[in-house]
Amino acid sequence: MPFTPPDFPAIQAAILRDIANQLPDADTGADSDFAIRANATASAIEGLYQHQAWVVRQIFPDTADSDYLALHARTRGLSKKVGVPAAGTIQLTGQQTAAISGPLLAQTPDGRQYTITATGAIDATQAISLAAVAVVSGSAGNAAAGTPVTLTQPPPGVNAAATITSMVGGTDDETDADLLARLLDVIQRPPAGGNAQDYRRWALNVAGVTSAYVYPLRRGLGTCDVVITSAGGIPSAVTLAAAQAYIDSVRPVTAKSSLVLAPAPLPIDHVIQVAMPGGSQALALALIQPALAGYFASLPPGTPYVRSQVETIVSNLPGITDRLLVAPTANVVPATSPAVQWCQLGNLSVSLMS
Template identity: 30%
Template structure:
């Protein structure tokens, strides 16, 4: 809390005891151990405790102070405060992606087949398990690709390409499995700070009558949604498009898109079966990803030896954070060459760079991100 009310200030046990003893007649012994002192000491203690309880009650009564900065803590008091405005904490979401099976042609891999990443005995990291969401028949080349979803929810299910290669469920005719692309859109239960932001958005920017703000509020109530762009008159009068991001500011998974569609306009016939008002037909789509590929030559510092892989990782982290910051930011829909150059210069182990190419061009040109698109980091190539 910013300021404790005056009536709760100076309410320590010692301060309360001092004020109580001041009101005792001067001809009565109030030294420590006297009858009066011993009688008032427990009262002073209990009054100081009551003041602390009152302070805690005030703290829990306001959303800003009930929310915790600890991403691993979930405040029940913030849940209660938000619920008064119809806002509930979003649940965790399971990661999803695709895996490719290799084996004997015409082999059927049934729905519910379990695959996994290997456990790491050194770090103690447990295996992450996934299951297929539909069946697949291996083609004449002995390959078949199918969608999978993590068995357990949470961000830990988001893994890089090529790490899922364990067959937890044995299938005759299948020799191997791998994920050619990273799995994505897995999220943990909503943090207090995220819930607080949605609370403020609801009470400070009222969405009414199906305006843009209300569509954004509705979509953000679905677990896993990390950004929404509303496009009115998408295909003429009476149509609205919602482009959705996941919490990593990437194109939302099919599960998230389907959940938003079902919540807002399940029938898509203008009958108002969901939250959308009768009349508009709402179409929910994942954002279109625009990959930003970077190639650059760098000069490394001599004082702190470093590898090109370390520099590559720092560039990926810096540019990735910048792209997340500008996702769906329509006031400035440009990926700016100078901002990416600034990321390079902010890396201490890079003395200088040259030949910075973005999407194959060394021209210092910005890249425009159109409506419904989101810039995401593609490949990063670093050389000397």
């Protein structure tokens, strides 16, 4: 049976009751000396009870405060992962043979900044793609292909207007909840000499990795491959290399080969017709878009897309009384070899039934 610490009024009443029992003639009224002393004593005792309750919470990692959670994690060799900057490539244009040397700063219209770290020269197509990295760590640095950027100081012969071709892998600092999840995973599933769970845990210990999926024997006996994602998206080449190096350093020496790879996006376009009395096409799209995005976010790499589940999701949206999923016409089973495909939401077309 759990113990419930008494609160201030209960402690004060108990003190005054004991005084009255010992001194029946004592004045224990609200403005008496005994009441004043009881108030001060009860306040101190209540503070002690609260401190004891706080101490008990620190004993267990799932109720511990941030600092003590870090101490629990440290006993298992874990620590909070720091944020990782997004990395990728930016395409520059300009005059053929124009040289690009030294770091260049590029900025998006919304103020995100990237440093172009590679050097080169504009080729015969009057363009070149160079490696770049976000100035600030975090998922905010991730950007879609085609995002425009402007060079703050373009070299001679290079246009100031440029385009991001890839910018992925940025992750935020690990939260207490994520660190706790990794700690409980170690406690509940202790290291087992290199089983699938161990490979998953090793990958998740690397900064920049937010999800990991293990494929034992994917390339034959003695192999174990790990597909990783970053902040719900594709990891950067830097994160892939870091995860590969870490797993190679801790995996069993008897393992033949281990490969860390990024999933291959498999966009699935949708054409949906719905009946929505009193509603508009724009409202239907505003409801369906996030609902489908949530469904695809729940699909790990290599997991099939189930058409009937999407039909159910659309049918259950408020205001929609009927639906027709025109495309896709069947379930989609992603390949797991040679690449592990990852079902993603492609183009979405929503219209009202006539």
